[in-house]
Amino acid sequence: MANVKLLYHYLITHFFKLCLVPLLALVAIKASSLNHEDIQNIWFYLQHNIVTLTILSAVLTFGSAIYFVTRPRPVYLVDYSCHLPPPHQKVTVQKIVDNINKIRELSKRLIVAEEHSLDFFFRILERSGLGEETYCCESHFHSYALLNIPPLQTMAAAREETEQVIFDAIDNLLANTKVNTRDIGIIIVNSSVFNPTPSLSAMVVNKYKLRSNIKSFNLGGMGCSAGVIAIDLAKDLLQVHKNTYALVVSTENLSRSMYIGNNRSMVVSNCLFRVGGAAILLSNKSGDRRRSKYKLLHTVRTHTGADDKSFRCVQQEDDETGKTGVSLTKDITSVASRTITKNIATLGPLVLPVGKAYFELQDYFNADSVFTLAHQKYPYALEGMDTYSTVLYHLKEEMRLGYLAQELISVDRLSPETWCAVGNCYSLRKDHDTALKMFQRR
Numbered sequence: 509m510a511n512v513k514l515l516y517h518y519l520i521t522h523f524f525k526l527c528l529v530p531l532l533a534l535v536a537i538k539a540s541s542l543n544h545e546d547i548q549n550i551w552f553y554l555q556h557n558i559v560t561l562t563i564l565s566a567v568l569t570f571g572s573a574i575y576f577v578t579r580p581r582p583v584y585l586v587d588y589s590c591h592l593p594p595p596h597q598k599v600t601v602q603k604i605v606d607n608i609n610k611i612r613e614l615s616k617r618l619i620v621a622e623e624h625s626l627d628f629f630f631r632i633l634e635r636s637g638l639g640e641e642t643y644c645c646e647s648h649f650h651s652y653a654l655l656n657i658p659p660l661q662t663m664a665a666a667r668e669e670t671e672q673v674i675f676d677a678i679d680n681l682l683a684n685t686k687v688n689t690r691d692i693g694i695i696i697v698n699s700s701v702f703n704p705t706p707s708l709s710a711m712v713v714n715k716y717k718l719r720s721n722i723k724s725f726n727l728g729g730m731g732c733s734a735g736v737i738a739i740d741l742a743k744d745l746l747q748v749h750k751n752t753y754a755l756v757v758s759t760e761n762l763s764r765s766m767y768i769g770n771n772r773s774m775v776v777s778n779c780l781f782r783v784g785g786a787a788i789l790l791s792n793k794s795g796d797r798r799r800s801k802y803k804l805l806h807t808v809r810t811h812t813g814a815d816d817k818s819f820r821c822v823q824q825e826d827d828e829t830g831k832t833g834v835s836l837t838k839d840i841t842s843v844a845s846r847t848i849t850k851n852i853a854t855l856g857p858l859v860l861p862v863g864k865a866y867f868e869l870q871d872y873f874n875a876d877s878v879f880t881l882a883h884q885k886y887p888y889a890l891e892g893m894d895t896y897s898t899v900l901y902h903l904k905e906e907m908r909l910g911y912l913a914q915e916l917i918s919v920d921r922l923s924p925e926t927w928c929a930v931g932n933c934y935s936l937r938k939d940h941d942t943a944l945k946m947f948q949r950r
Contacts, residue, residue, distance in 0.1 A: 581750065582792065582797070582804075583742075583790055583803070584790065584796050584797060584803055584804070585790055585800055585801050585803070586687075586790065586791050587681060587788075589677050589678075589684065589786065590677060590786045591674075591783075591784060591786070592676075593643040593644075597644055598642070601638070601640065632775070632780075638779075638782070643782055644782060644783055661766055663704065666761050667704060670711075671711070671715075673759050674697070674711070674712065674787070677757065677785050678712065678716070678755070678787045681755075681788075685789055689718055690718070691752070691753055692722065692753045692754070693752030693754070694722065694723045694745050694749065694753070695712055695725070695754075695755050696756045697738075698727035699726075699727075699760055700729055700730055700734055701764070701765045701834065702763070702764060703726065703728040707726040708759075709724045710726075712755075712757065725741065727741075734758065735786075738756045739756060739804070739807060740809060742756050746792040750792060752792065753789060753790065753791050755790075756788040756790065757785065765824065765833060769833065771827040771828075773835045773836055773837055774827060774833030774836075776836045812847050818843045821839045821840040822837075848885065863879045863882065867898070867899055876899050876900070879892065879899060887915065888919055890923050890926075892925075893928075894924065897932045901936055904936065906933075909932060909936060913930045916929050927947070927949045931945075931946030931947040934946060
């Protein structure tokens with residue numbers, strides 16, 4: 509179904525180009541049958557028929573104008589910058605645990621008063637994958653309040669933290685790119701939970717005195733996907749507003765939403781996040797092509813909000829005692845897995861050409877990364893697997909190449925991609941005669 513949608517989207521997007529192909533083919537066939545005398549007769553006819561010549565010129569001019577006006581503008585990622593807090597804001601897991609115990613002794617109302625909730629909190633903290641070099645805001649633990657005793661959950665403290673993160677990231681970005689703030693035409697800020705008034709995007713406009721006609725957007729309540737959604741929005745806006753920059757800022761602040769109750773599904777969010785943010789500068793200016801780090805090729809969004817489990821897997825709500833927190837249900841992993849599978853099914857055919865481009869450039873490490881991602885999420889697709897096996901051959905990945913060949917044999921043992929993978933296996937093992945036989949069967 510995803511491939512059908514992708515095909516439909518391709519047909520609609522390139523409809524006029526596809527209609528032009530048979531017309532050009534017909535003209536080429538007719539032109540190939542003309543001799544020198546026919547060409548002279550046509551030229552003589554046009555010289556003496558100004559109306560026909562004028563119409564042809566007008567059609568060519570109009571067609572060229574339509575093409576240049578409607579073609580999508582390239583979008584470049586000029587540069588990006590991540591907020592790096594000062595060293596004194598670094599915290600270890602043990603420091604967090606110590607602060608929790610101190611706060612608990614200070615007031616039984618704060619954090620988690622029941623012993624079983626504390627044990628659960630510590631277990632999640634240990635298994636979260638966060639190391640000993642994460643950072644917290646000066647007045648907060650993990651953007652919350654565990655570095656202060658008692659913790660601060662005021663609007664002023666939350667705004668101060670967000671300003672520190674956003675302004676530091678933007679300052680570094682502007683210093684690196686040397687872009688004048690008056691040249692920025694689009695500003696998009698996303699923060700899922702913390703959305704004060706004035707908005708965070710208005711805060712950036714005020715701080716850097718951005719121009720009065722700037723397109724300002726503040727995205728909220730969109731969770732972990734908000735950063736990608738912001739990039740997608742910026743890309744669409746850059747197709748409309750030409751010769752400008754788009755500043756995208758992604759951050760989160762959970763100071764005001766720190767959960768101090770005993771509901772386990774809400775305690776989890778207290779363990780997973782820290783202070784952080786990033787600023788990204790996008791451009792549709794042709795002059796930025798050479799200095800940009802990346803060119804944006806595709807954005808694919810899969811929205812599963814119509815499904816009740818997807819809609820409720822992350823939700824800000826009150827517990828039975830009236831304490832507010834962000835609830836993460838047990839369905840979140842299955843929902844994420846299902847959504848990623850759907851997304852990759854659409855993204856896979858778009859990603860594979862990128863892997864082939866890296867292969868042609870002999871950048872086998874990046875090609876390996878792209879093909880590995882596509883194959884993991886779309887294991888039954890055969891397209892591009894012959895190139896993938898050749899990449900593994902060049903990287904001397906004998907074990908992975910053999911495993912890939914076995915997988916392709918189980919999918920379709922007679923496909924050309926399978927024979928190529930098997931041939932690369934034998935070739936890597938120096939059995940060139942058998943490898944040649946495999947390649948000849950393709």
